Amino acid sequence: MSSTDIGSGSFLRGASPSRSPAEGSDWRPAATIDALRTRAGMLRATREFFARRGVMEVQTPVLGAATVTDPAIDSLRAGTPDEPGPYLQTSPEFHMKRLLAAGAPSIYQIGPVFRAGEQGRWHNPEFTMLEWYRLGFDAPRLMDEVAELVNALLGPAAYERQTYAGLIDSRFGVDANGDEDACLRTARDLGLDCGAGVEEALDLILAEAIASTRIRRLFITDFPRRLAALARVGAAGAASRFELVLDGVEVANGYHELCDADELEDRMAADIRRRRAAGGRKVDVDRRLLAAQRHGLPECAGVAVGFDRLVALRLGVANVGEAMAFDWKRA
């Protein structure tokens, strides 16, 4: 694979210049009314899907006292001039896990989540997340259910499963777990400057591997321990985490959930150290989540789906703005 081949990356392929709507016409939605009708149908089909399976719909707060510690996710806050205020939730995960710890059965939620600074063709700072938790499921079983839901919403098709390392090796011929020099070299070929560390290099390599995959419905499995997030880590050292990629777009992220409260606390502390080292904003551990997990999170698997992306794929449009009533430029 020549470096020019890699460099003529797939991100910019088909990228339409993202211009702001003209004043005077920006009161209109970017989505057509027909697109919103399709979206409404998908929402209804999703609720029917879970109702048939006995999964209970819940609604948890959009505003919370705590937020995630992920180094690469920044929360917005609903402040007043006098105080920073509560966090707009980046995912309903913590509240939903507290419900599970309190004895809830399998649950799902469809609602708005917020992430600072995430704006682009496939990103909107406010978006709709579909998240669900299945008691007693492991990652492979939850992947099957994700595929069934996608089949119900987009029509049936074949799925492939590739490990994180297998995907990167097949796309770039690079051993993600061993060959740091090759990782850095590949990231440089993708236009990243030389100061990058290997973790950052791998983030870019993964993003490019995802965007350029020819597999139309792909589950990526077995993430490295560093990217375990809140997934449990198996005996072989791989995280029981998966992502679903549809036509080069990341749509879902799931875990066989980590139940061990001590391990959770360690990972959050490590996140906070990494945030501090990177100069990120300070956040505190969500003590209510920790207390819930000390009480006991039942064995479960959970997954989050970017609903707007799913709608965009169903509509055949190459941006989420046309899949939601008003994107951030019009909100």
Added chain:
Amino acid sequence: MATYSTNEFRPGLKVLLEGDPCSILASEFVKPGKGQAFTRVKLRNLKTGRVWERTYRSGESLEAADVLETQMEFLYTDGDFWHFMNTDGSFEQKAASSTVVTEAKSWLLGQEVCNVTLWNDEPISVVAPNFVELAVKETDPGIRGDTAQGGTKPATLATGATIKVPLFVEIGDVLRIDTRTGEYVNRVKA
């Protein structure tokens, strides 16, 4: 010094990269699920015309380039520099070297209004008008009557540039030329 952060990147923005002024052609925000956010950018180097692709961490910034695209009238060349004048009535003049004028100099005789890109007030690129009309200075004798048949011959224009022309063209004819392709369009005056 003004800078632009990755979230301000948009097509047409002029930035400095490796010391050269560049124009952003496209930019895209990318972020793998839980990973670092990046902004991938396609830029045209305004000095060389080459297209570069770069990847930045989101939140990084690039210095703004003081670039102005304007129209100027070509006046004359002294052999080393090509001299241009503002068309806004200020009569302000700029001199561009041969390396800046590049292909445009094949088509410039005087009074052509060119697209000139200024960086820090100095010309960095000159693009000739899409069409120019130039007289033929030298070519083999024309073949009478052959106004429609194919077949071409070389002709040297008043600027010194040589192009392919139909066989009927004669010395002194004024030709219309597409400067983007360097091709003969038609004969304006025989």
